[in-house]
Amino acid sequence: MSSSGDLLHVVTNDNIPAGRKAFGRAIIWGSAAVMAAVAVAQTLQVSGQAAFGFETWRPTLYAYVAWAICLCWGQVLINGEHGKRTLFVLPAALFVISLTVFPLLFGLIIAFSDWNLSSPTGRKFNGLDNLRQMWADPFYWNALLNMVWYVLAIIVEYAIAFGLALALNAEIRARKFFRVAFLLPLMLSPVAVSWMIGKSMLEPRFGPLARLARALGWDDPSFFGSPWIAKLTIMLMDAWTFIPFMMIMILAGLQAIPKELNEAAKVDGANGWRNFWEVTFPLMLPVSITAILIRIIFKLKLADIVIAVTSGGPGGATDTVTSFIFREYRDRSNVGYGTLLAMVYLVVIIIVMTLLMKLADRFTRPRT
Amino acid sequence: MSSAQIFHDSDADLGHRVKWWSGRVAVYGMLILWALICLFPIYWTLTTSFKMAPDVMKGNMIPWVDFTPKWLGWKSLGLSPDTIGDDNTVRAEFLKRFLNSAIAALASSLLAVVLGSLAAYGLSRFSYKFAWMRNSDISFFFLSQLILPPVVLALPMLVLYKELALLDTRVGLILLYTLSVLPIVIWIMRDQFSSIPTELEEAALVDGLSIWGAFVTIILPIALPGMVAAFILSLVLTWNEYFFAALLTSTYANTLPVMVASQTGSQGISWWSMAALAWAAILPLIVIGVVLERYIIKGMAAGAVK
Numbered sequence A: 001m002s003s004s005g006d007l008l009h010v011v012t013n014d015n016i017p018a019g020r021k022a023f024g025r026a027i028i029w030g031s032a033a034v035m036a037a038v039a040v041a042q043t044l045q046v047s048g049q050a051a052f053g054f055e056t057w058r059p060t061l062y063a064y065v066a067w068a069i070c071l072c073w074g075q076v077l078i079n080g081e082h083g084k085r086t087l088f089v090l091p092a093a094l095f096v097i098s099l100t101v102f103p104l105l106f107g108l109i110i111a112f113s114d115w116n117l118s119s120p121t122g123r124k125f126n127g128l129d130n131l132r133q134m135w136a137d138p139f140y141w142n143a144l145l146n147m148v149w150y151v152l153a154i155i156v157e158y159a160i161a162f163g164l165a166l167a168l169n170a171e172i173r174a175r176k177f178f179r180v181a182f183l184l185p186l187m188l189s190p191v192a193v194s195w196m197i198g199k200s201m202l203e204p205r206f207g208p209l210a211r212l213a214r215a216l217g218w219d220d221p222s223f224f225g226s227p228w229i230a231k232l233t234i235m236l237m238d239a240w241t242f243i244p245f246m247m248i249m250i251l252a253g254l255q256a257i258p259k260e261l262n263e264a265a266k267v268d269g270a271n272g273w274r275n276f277w278e279v280t281f282p283l284m285l286p287v288s289i290t291a292i293l294i295r296i297i298f299k300l301k302l303a304d305i306v307i308a309v310t311s312g313g314p315g316g317a318t319d320t321v322t323s324f325i326f327r328e329y330r331d332r333s334n335v336g337y338g339t340l341l342a343m344v345y346l347v348v349i350i351i352v353m354t355l356l357m358k359l360a361d362r363f364t365r366p367r368t
Numbered sequence B: 001m002s003s004a005q006i007f008h009d010s011d012a013d014l015g016h017r018v019k020w021w022s023g024r025v026a027v028y029g030m031l032i033l034w035a036l037i038c039l040f041p042i043y044w045t046l047t048t049s050f051k052m053a054p055d056v057m058k059g060n061m062i063p064w065v066d067f068t069p070k071w072l073g074w075k076s077l078g079l080s081p082d083t084i085g086d087d088n089t090v091r092a093e094f095l096k097r098f099l100n101s102a103i104a105a106l107a108s109s110l111l112a113v114v115l116g117s118l119a120a121y122g123l124s125r126f127s128y129k130f131a132w133m134r135n136s137d138i139s140f141f142f143l144s145q146l147i148l149p150p151v152v153l154a155l156p157m158l159v160l161y162k163e164l165a166l167l168d169t170r171v172g173l174i175l176l177y178t179l180s181v182l183p184i185v186i187w188i189m190r191d192q193f194s195s196i197p198t199e200l201e202e203a204a205l206v207d208g209l210s211i212w213g214a215f216v217t218i219i220l221p222i223a224l225p226g227m228v229a230a231f232i233l234s235l236v237l238t239w240n241e242y243f244f245a246a247l248l249t250s251t252y253a254n255t256l257p258v259m260v261a262s263q264t265g266s267q268g269i270s271w272w273s274m275a276a277l278a279w280a281a282i283l284p285l286i287v288i289g290v291v292l293e294r295y296i297i298k299g300m301a302a303g304a305v306k
Helices: A018-046 A060-078 A081-111 A129-134 A138-152 A154-169 A175-187 A190-201 A208-215 A227-254 A259-267 A272-299 A302-311 A323-331 A335-364 B013-046 B053-058 B072-077 B087-125 B136-144 B150-164 B171-194 B199-206 B210-241 B241-246 B256-265 B273-289 B291-301
Strands: none
Touching: A018 A060, A018 A272, A060 A081, A060 A175, A081 A190, A081 A208, A081 B087, A081 B136, A081 B150, A129 A208, A129 A259, A129 A335, A129 B241, A138 A227, A138 A272, A138 A323, A138 A335, A138 B053, A154 A175, A154 A227, A154 B013, A175 A227, A175 B013, A175 B273, A190 A227, A190 A302, A190 B256, A190 B273, A208 B273, A227 A259, A227 A272, A227 A302, A227 B013, A227 B291, A259 B136, A272 B087, A272 B241, A302 B241, A302 B256, A302 B273, A323 B150, A323 B241, A335 B199, B013 B273, B053 B273, B053 B291, B072 B087, B072 B273, B087 B136, B087 B171, B087 B256, B087 B273, B150 B256, B171 B199, B171 B210, B199 B210, B210 B273, B210 B291, B241 B256, B256 B273, B273 B291
């Protein structure tokens, strides 16, 4: 992440009058004060000490937006040209911070409380009870284990994607047709795919794939009957959607390899297979690792297909963490416990991804 | 009619030919097989939407040969030729959700491209220092949002939105969708901007343009293809989004995937109408995929090759 590239160095001498600076500071702090006042007033009302007639927390939201705008404007007023440069990054940064950091902090509070949205008692802290419940919840551990299996399936997806990218990179006719056809599965919404494939084509009586399976000698094709077959089917459907993604990244990498390298290898007497393993594959290693890492990130979010096709069944065999938490909320409105599970998942993901990135970094760095 | 051949192919040459042909056959075989795997579900869904119950049971596949196409599925959506003029509640529902999906996808992609391009441009041109964070830290902060699984934000957002009266509104969905595609946009655009030489802006600045003037008049037109790629990719991702839509909307701001999913759950599915619904939901994306394939591939390839 250190590719800062060519930086633009501009020297400007700003003569900003003191009055303008003061005005800038005034609007930033003034709007902050308004926001604080509104927030305090609303907190007082919620705790029942005063009545201002607010119905929702919207006023605080508006005050926050006003403050954010004043903060951006104030940057220009106070810092002149430098402020204008800050203005490029500041809106996006404010946006991301307000939509992730806030909810995450808030989520931490929820995670350690007993809160059922459908019960009238409301939220109350229950310390580490949720954590203890999670420790004893076999379904959550089962979902985590399933995620490991789902992630391992990426190796097979990668091999297929690589093969397809090689075929597309060869000298073929109708390249555009094949590229569009291969890309289409990625464009379709997972929910529609789960009906198209999961519910209709795999339907055990009339589905074309079930017919095919019967013709091939599988008497009673039920694709979601036994745990392992169901897991495999979900993996296949997810692979169907996402193989194009890896394929395109690998194809871009293949097209960036200079032709001379392969020609030189041919002159040196390497046949196709050796050429692939000793020239193409090592050159593709950085791209491959990027593609696989991004694919892992997407795989860890897998939920739509599972929710729509099996809702975790049979017996939790196809559950992902996301679909499990989704049902935990849907069926039991259990916000506190669900949030804790999600938080634990986040911690696990951060640890695993950091390790993987460190590993990948060491793996791709040229050996000296 | 001389049978004597002057030039003979040597055995080695013939062997080469055989190998070349077998290689061709293998490559085309693989390509055609995979193209079939990719296209068949789409074809199957389209034909099923024109089938009657017995056709589905018998597994007829080819229209006009195996079965006669009927407008049954599209009629239940109110989109067949003979029902298109009438009032139809299903069609009204479908169009409402279609509109919701379109507004949410377009607005959030636009917002993400604007915010993301600005941030990516700033990060590729100036050196910042906010507290301890330098450029690379800020970049990492943005890109690390990609790792954050939606489920972590979902429940806190649900409660927050409830308090803010943003539940079941399009604005609420648009904000979250923008957040979820922003890192991808920044990833693509950073790549795009760093390939544009800084001499361009230096010249513009010497000519008296301000830094924002140089950005808007000089850099934006050059970076436009990248922005289009980022926009299309965001559009695809947000149009297909299901998880947040299922949790945060109920009656008013429902999107199309939620409608498809809710129909799937019901027992005794009428295949033809489901097929019509699913096909109508994926049609815009098929069109985008066929027409704008170049941009999508460009967007996804960005960052793969340094």
